[in-house]
Amino acid sequence: MLDAGRHPNIDLMAYSEVESMEGESGAFEIRICRKARFVNEDQCTGCGTCAEKCPIQVSDSFNMGQGTRSAIYSWFAQGIPSTHTIDAKYCRQLNGKKCGICQKVCQADAIDFNQKDKIVNLTVGAVIVAAGYDIFDPSRIPEYRYRDQPNVITSMEFERLLSAGGPTAGHLNRPSDRTVIEEIAVLEKKAKKSEKMLGKYEEKYKMVSERFYRAFQSGEHGDEKDSVKWADKYKAYLEIKSKREALKTRAERFSTAKNLAFIQCVGSRDFRFYQFCSGYCCMHSIKEAIIAHEHEPETRSVIFGMDIRAVGKGFEEYKIRGGNHSNISYHRGRVAEIRGGPDNHPVVIYEDTISQTVKKEAFDMVILATACAPGKSLKKLASVLDAELDEFGFLKTNHLQPVDTTREGIFVCGCAQSPMDIPESVSQASSAASRAVQVLMTYRKVS
Amino acid sequence: MNKDILIIGAGIAGIQASLDLAEMGFMVHLVEQLPSIGGKMAQLDKTFPTNDCAI
C-alpha cells in the first residue's frame, strides 16, 4: 500500500470519482472529479489533533458502524494518503453553524473551508476496473434477525472486533454488553453533573443533600421554590444512581464471547439472492475462528455450512488444522433460523443432517458469512464506461478472456469481475495489467 | 500512442495492477472513491491461508 502511495509513476487520486469517458481504446478522454476534503493533502501531517478536538461524533464506517469517529477524520490510522478529511455532511462549520475548532488547532494550517471539488481531465490508452464488491446486507434474511439481535453480526464486523486497531482493541466484547457499558458511562457523566448542581445548593444552605431530602420529605422545608427544586434534583440523582448500580451489577457478569457460531452462505448459494458461491467465506470463517482461539484459548467455534469449500493451495490443510488445534467443529446443514435467547444469547436452529433431527443451541455470538454482492457503484461505472454487466451485476467477461470487458481497451480484475479471494485478485490484477500493456504497446494513436 | 493508464478502485486488485504497470514504466492514474486506498483488505485483521497481517 505504501509503495503505491510513493511510486513516481503512480498518480494517486483518492477521494475521487470518474465522471465521464469519451473516445476509444488507445485514447480515452477521462473526466475525474476530485472531491473537496477541506483539508490540504500536501500540508496535513496526519497528526490527528483536529479529530481529537472536533465536537461532532458520527458512526465509524471503517469499523462497520461499531464505534464513532469525528467529522474530521482519517479513514483509518495507517491510511494512504495520510491526510485527514472533513465530512461535509456532518461538519458544523460547513453547515452554517459556528465552529472552526479544527482550523484553530491545526499547526500545519491545512484546513481550508473554501476548497471546491476539482475536475481533472486525462487521456489514457487503457482502463482497468478494480472497483471491488459490497458486503451483502443480511437484514434481507429476516429469519436471521441481524438487526433485532445485537449479538448476531457480520463477518466484517467480527474482523473489526478481532483487530487490535478496532473498536474493542481486539477484545471480543459482545455488542449487547458494550451497549450496557456505554450506558453506564453516560449515567456516570449525568451523575457527575447532578452532583455538581447539588453541590451548589449544599453550599448555599450548608447542608448535605441527603439530610435536606429527609427533612423535606417530612415536611420541614415547606414548598419554598429552592426546596422544591433541590428535592427534585436530588430525586433525579437517586434515580440515576440506582440505574447505574443496577447496570454495574449486570456488567459484573460480562465476559468476552467464547462460544461462537459461524453461519456460512448468508446470501450466497441461495436462490432468493445470489446463486453463486462467494468462494472466500468458508476460508475467512475458519481464519476468524482460529484467531479468536489465539486470543482466548477457551474459545469454541462451530461452523455451520452445507459443505466447507477449501479450494486453493494449502486451504484444506488450514481447515484441518483449525479443527485439530483451534477447537473448531464443522456442522453440515443449513441454519433455518436464529432466535433471541436469555441474556442476549442468540439461539441457532438447524437440521443435523447426520442424525436427521432439528436441533437448537445458544451461543455468545453468531457471525454471518455474508455474500460477495456486486458493488452498487458498478452500475454507474458500467454506464460511464459503456461496458456490460453480467446477470448478477459484476462486469461481464468471457470465460476464455476473463479480464477483458465487453468494451475494447477496458479490463477488469478482482471482485469487480466475480467473487474471489486475495491471491486470485492479485493474479487477476497482474493479468489485467499485462492485457492492458498489449493495448498500450500495439495500438496506433487514434485521432 | 498514449501510454498512460487509468485504474479505477484501489483495493488489493487495483494496487497490484498499478504497481505492475508502474514498474514497467507506464504512467498510472489510480482513482479511489474513499479517502484512503486499501479497499476491504485494509479492514481485515489477518488473511488466510498464512494469517499474515493485512496492512
Ligand SMILES: Cc1cc2nc3c(=O)[nH]c(=O)nc-3n(C[C@H](O)[C@H](O)[C@H](O)COP(=O)(O)OP(=O)(O)OC[C@H]3O[C@@H](n4cnc5c(N)ncnc54)[C@H](O)[C@@H]3O)c2cc1C
Ligand atoms: C469478512 C471478510 C474476510 C475476508 N478475509 C479474507 C482473507 O483472509 N484472505 C483472502 O484472501 N480474502 C479474504 N476476503 C476476500 C477479500 O476481501 C477480497 O478478495 C479482496 O478484498 C478483493 O479485492 P478487490 O480489490 O477486488 O476489492 P475491494 O477490496 O472491494 O476494493 C475495491 C476498491 O475500489 C473502490 N471503488 C469502488 N467503486 C469505485 C468507483 N466507482 N470509483 C473509485 N473507486 C471505487 C472501493 O472503495 C475499494 O477501495 C475476505 C472478505 C470478507 C468479506
Ligand code: SF4
Ligand atoms: S488537518 Fe491539521 S490538525 Fe488535522 S491531522 Fe492534518 S495537520 Fe493535524
Ligand code: SF4
Ligand atoms: S469545523 Fe467541522 S470538522 Fe472542524 S472541528 Fe468543527 S465540526 Fe469538526
